[in-house]
Each structure stands twice: as C-alpha cells, then as structure tokens.
Amino acid sequence: MSDLRNPTPYAAADLLARLALAFIFVVAGYNKIGNFAGTQGWMESMGVAGVLLYPVLLLELGGGIALILGYQTRLVAALLAAFCVASAMLFHSDLANDFNSFAKNIAMSGGFLLLVLHGPGRFSLDARRTQ
Numbered sequence: 001m002s003d004l005r006n007p008t009p010y011a012a013a014d015l016l017a018r019l020a021l022a023f024i025f026v027v028a029g030y031n032k033i034g035n036f037a038g039t040q041g042w043m044e045s046m047g048v049a050g051v052l053l054y055p056v057l058l059l060e061l062g063g064g065i066a067l068i069l070g071y072q073t074r075l076v077a078a079l080l081a082a083f084c085v086a087s088a089m090l091f092h093s094d095l096a097n098d099f100n101s102f103a104k105n106i107a108m109s110g111g112f113l114l115l116v117l118h119g120p121g122r123f124s125l126d127a128r129r130t131q
Helices: 008-034 036-045 050-069 073-091 095-118 125-129
Strands: none
Touching: 008 036, 008 050, 008 073, 008 095, 036 050, 050 073, 073 095
C-alpha cells in the first residue's frame, strides 16, 4: 500500500498510472455526451437500455475525474473494474471481430484491481485526508 513514506519516484508513478487509467474514461464520457443520441441508440441495439447511458456517463466522467484527483480511489477503481468487465461481456463478446476491445477492457480491469489493492499513492486527495 502506498503511503507518505514512499519515495517521490514511486509516488509519481502512482499518479501517472491513475492518469493513464483515467484518460480513456474522461475522453469516452466526453465523446458520449457529444453523440448522446447515437450512443443511446447503439446501446439499445446491443440489448442494453438507453437510459443506462446516464449512470455510464457519471461513472466514466465522474470516476475518471475522481481518479485524476485521487479521490475515493479504491471505491472508484472497484466500480470501474466491474464496469470494464461488464462492458467487455456486453459489448465486446464477439471475440472473432472485437477481441482487441474485449482484451483492453479485461486488462484495464486488472489495472483498476491493482489500484483497489495498492491505493492512490501520495499525490492524491485520499492521501491528504489521511495525514
């Protein structure tokens, strides 16, 4: 678990890892807002209720921003890990045609599980709250 005794290079790596994991969700959430109706229609064509786009946006944008800040990191990382697996199963399960997206989601869930176990690191709001 990261704590305040970690040397700065490790703390910087913790921050970079959170930023890298958050990047795709902030961008994806922003893009979904720009194509809201299209995204809802695509979700519905995949058998998922379009109304679920609202919590998806909250998780992608809100969760991505929370990760960047290192706020409630373990909880957010657990939710995003579950989201990645669910998304892989619901939207990318055609492995013959969409294996890369499936594999990306599963790999990202592993990164989030590491955040759940390891924590956000020294450069985070979570660390500031525990000082």
